[in-house]
Amino acid sequence: MTSFPKPVPADFFERSARAVARDLIGCHLLVRGVGGVVVETEAYHGDDPASHSFRGERKGNRAMFGPPGRAYVYRSYGVHWCLNVVCRRGDAVLIRALEPTTAIALMQERRGRSDLRSLCSGPGKIGQALAISHADNGQPFQCDTFGSIALPMAAPVGDAVLSGPRIGISKAKELPWRFGLAGSSFVSRRF
Numbered sequence: 140m141t142s143f144p145k146p147v148p149a150d151f152f153e154r155s156a157r158a159v160a161r162d163l164i165g166c167h168l169l170v171r172g173v174g175g176v177v178v179e180t181e182a183y184h185g186d187d188p189a190s191h192s193f194r195g196e197r198k199g200n201r202a203m204f205g206p207p208g209r210a211y212v213y214r215s216y217g218v219h220w221c222l223n224v225v226c227r228r229g230d231a232v233l234i235r236a237l238e239p240t241t242a243i244a245l246m247q248e249r250r251g252r253s254d255l256r257s258l259c260s261g262p263g264k265i266g267q268a269l270a271i272s273h274a275d276n277g278q279p280f281q282c283d284t285f286g287s288i289a290l291p292m293a294a295p296v297g298d299a300v301l302s303g304p305r306i307g308i309s310k311a312k313e314l315p316w317r318f319g320l321a322g323s324s325f326v327s328r329r330f
């Protein structure tokens with residue numbers, strides 16, 4: 140990719156996680172110059188029992204209660220760093236899968252894999268491919284030092300965005316708050 144598309148407007152993130160999660164599909168995500176097209180997300184609301192913000196603000200989830208458009212990073216199963224985008228207070232969107240487009244060789248090196256479809260097809264894989272760490276927690280998107288999110292060149296329309304139940308949680312898993320790009324071979328799991 141030779142040029143990066145237009146950044147999303149500042150108020151893009153100041154909405155519910157469901158709205159942002161759906162609208163992130165097809166957007167371009169870069170973290171320190173590495174990334175791709177968002178093809179899968181999951182929404183988490185403050186009143187959602189599966190959300191890290193459900194029981195209120197704490198040291199570990201403080202970024203979820205901060206300004207919209209920042210990263211919320213947490214460690215899953217004590218192993219994988221997961222990247223979320225903070226929306227309105229207590230809401231966040233988990234980035235579940237990317238189609239790699241930028242600095243692919245670096246992502247392959249970080250992951251120790253060459254297959255493009257498996258580079259970023261899950262939150263933990265994204266964390267490794269983008270070198271996400273706890274130091275990124277609370278960092279603003281749309282800045283030169285951390286990362287940026289840009290509008291798609293052509294926004295997915297109509298049936299191009301699928302929705303279904305979230306994955307890997309035990310509470311409120313039936314909610315159709317997982318979104319993905321129809322026909323993408325880069326999603327973590329079929330819809």
